[in-house]
Amino acid sequence: MADAVLDEVDYLLITALQHAPRADWRKVGAFVGVDATTAARRWARLTGEGLAWLSCHPSPAVMGDLVVAFIEIDCVRGRLHEVCEQLADDAPLFNIEHATGARDLLLTVVLRSRAHLARYVGFRLDGLEGVAATRTQVATALHTEGSRWRLDRLHGVPQGTSRQPERAPAPAAALGEADRELIMLLARDVRQSVDRLARGSGLSSTTVRRRLARLDAARAISYRCEAARSVSGWPVSATLWGTVPAADTTRVVAQLSGMRETRLCASLSGPCNLMTTVWLRSVDDVQPFEASLVQRIPGLEVKDRSLTLWQLKHAGQVLDPDGRLLRSVPLSDRWDDSDAGAAEAALLERLRTPRRQDTQPRT
Template sequence: MQESTGVDRSPGMPEALDELDYQLVTALQTAPRADWRRIGRAVGVDATTAARRWARLTEAGLAWISCYPGMIEGVTTLPAFIEVDCAPGMAHEAAAQIAGDPNVINVEHVTGNRDLLLTALLPGQGALSRYVAYRLGRLEQVVATRTQIGTAIHAEGSRWRIDRLEGPTGEPSRDRLGQERLAQDRPGRGRGAIKRSDVELVRLLGHDCRQPVARLAERTGLSPTTVRRKLQRLDADRALIYRCEVARLASGWPVAVNFWGAVASAEVAEVAARLAGLREIRLCTSLSGPSNLLFTVWLRSYEHIQAFETELGRRFPTLAINDRAVTLWPMKLGGHILDPDGRHLRAVPFEAWQDAGAEAAQKDLLARLREQPGQQVSR
C-alpha cells in the first residue's frame, strides 16, 4: 500500500533505514516504476525481498513515491511561491486547510518572517491572482500573503538522491553500478507534456505510481494494452515528475533551509546553474521579486547551517543572502501529507485548481467594475 491513514504504526515497524533500505530507495529514485526483479537485481536481492522491504518502508511512512505532471498539453503552468502570515496560534490550522488544495505541491511551516511557505502551480497569472485573493485571502486564519512567480526552475526535488553509492575504498559500490544499469534501461528524450486524454491516468498514478497495469486499466476503463502504451509514452517523454522520498527523521538530512538571495540579473543563470549542482540543493528557482533566487537545501544538522552559508559566501562572492527560513513541519511535500517528523500519511494527487466560489466572486467584481463610469485622466 502506498498510503497510510495515520501516524500509529504496527509493532515492529522500523523507525530508521538500514543499508539495503537506502540502496532500495536510491534504485527507486532512478527508476520509479521498474519491476521488482530489476530493482532487486540492482541492489543484490531477489524480487520478493525488494518488494517486501518496500512494503515495510511505506507502511511505516518512511518512504514513498510522488508523481505529478510537469506540463499539461495546452496549459501554461505558472509556479508560485507564496508566503503566508497567520493569526497567532493558527498556522497549523491554516496549513491543514491549504494542504488539501490539489494545486499546492508544498506546504511548509517555517521560521522567520512568514508562518507558511507554499509552492503552488496555477494555469496562468489570472488563476494565481484568483487563488491568492479568493482562496487564501478568505481563510480566517490568514492575515497576509506575499507572492512571487518562479520564472525559471533550475533544480527540483526529483533530481535529489539519497545516494548510498560509494564503497569503503571510494570505488563505485554495487548500488552505484545497479543504479547506472537502471538509468540506462529507462528511456527518455527530454521533458514532454501530458496529453489531456491522459490526465485521469496521471491522477490515479498520483495516489500510487507503482500500481500494476491491470489495476490502472480497471480504474480508467481502458484496456491493459492501452494503459501500457500510455505509460511507455509518458516515460519516454519524461512527462511525469517522480520523486522517491524518505521521511525526514530517517533520511540522514533532517534539516531543510530555504534561502532567498540576490545577484545581478546578468549572473542569475550562471549562479543558479552552479547552485543546482550542489549536493545539498533540493530546489533552485529564479524569482520575480527583489530576491531573484530562492533555493532550498537539506543539511545534516542545524550546526551545518552556518557552515553551509559560509561556504556559499566563498563559492559565490556576488550572491547576497537576504533571508533564510528553517522548515519546522513540511506538512505537504511533493503532493503528499506528512506528520511533524516527515512520515507519510496520504497522497493529494495534483489537479488544476477549480473553485466555483472564487470564480463567482471574481465575476461579481468584474460586473461591478463594468458598471462604474470611467474617469478621464489628464496626461
C-alpha cells in the same frame, strides 16, 4: 511511536526506487543485494509505517505555460494550524511549510495562469479568517526541483525504466487530457501493473504500455521516492533567498543546481531574484553552508533564510511533524473553487458599474 531507524538495505532500496520506480522487484533486489521477495517485503514495511513512499506528477517541462509561485503567509495568532488544515486538500498546492523567519507559512502552488494565481491568493487565501497577510513571488524559471534528488547509495541504477540519466529525453510535447488522466491514475499507486492501469482507465493494456513508454521517453512524468525527513539522513531543510546579477544567473544556477544539498533552485520575480532550498545533515550546518556558498559562488548575496519546522505537505503528500506520510492529495493545476469564483464574479460585477461621484458642491 518509537523512533524509527533504517538500515543500509532500506537506504539502498529507496535509492534504487528513486532511479527506477517501476522496475520489477527482481531487478530492484539484485541491485540492493536481496531477493525479490525480501525487497517487496521491506518496501511494504516502509510504506506501511509512512517512512517512505512513491509518488508522481506531470513534469514541469511538459505542463505548458503554468505558473509556479511561492507564497508567504502571516497567520493570525493561534490559527496557523487551522489555516493549514483548510489548505491541505487544495489540489494545486504542492508544498505547505511551517517556517521560521519573516513568515509563518511558505506555500508552493502550481496554477494554470496568472489570473488563476490572482484568484487563489486574492479570494482563496485572503478569504481565510486565519490569514493576516500574504506575499507572492512568481518563479520566472525553475532550474531544478526535488524529483531529481537522490540518496546516491548505489553506484549503478536498475534498468528497464525511463530514469536512466545517460539517455537523452525525447522532445517534450504538451500533455493531452488522456495523458493527464493516466498520470493521475498512476499517482494513486506508482507501482501498479499495466493491466490494472488499463482497467482503471478503460484503455487496452497495449495502449497503456505504449502511452507510458512515450511519456517516459519524453520525461513527462516526474517520479519521486521519498523517505521521512527524520530518517532520511538529511533532516534539515533550509530555504535561502538571494540576489545575483542578471549576467551571472546562468553560471550561478548551474553551480547551485549541481550541488549535493540542493533540492530546489528557482529564479523569482521579486527583489530577491533567486531562491534555493537545500537539505542538510544538521542545524549546525546551516551557517557554515551559507558562508561556503557565498564564498564558492561569486556574485551571490544571501538576503534572507528560513528553516522548515514542519513540512505539512510535500509534493502533494500530507506529512506528520517527523515527516511520515499520512495521506496523499492528487496534484492538479485544474483548480476551481466555487467560493473564490463567486467572490471574484461579484467583484467583477461591481467593477462593471462606475462608482457614484459626489456631485454636490462643497461649502
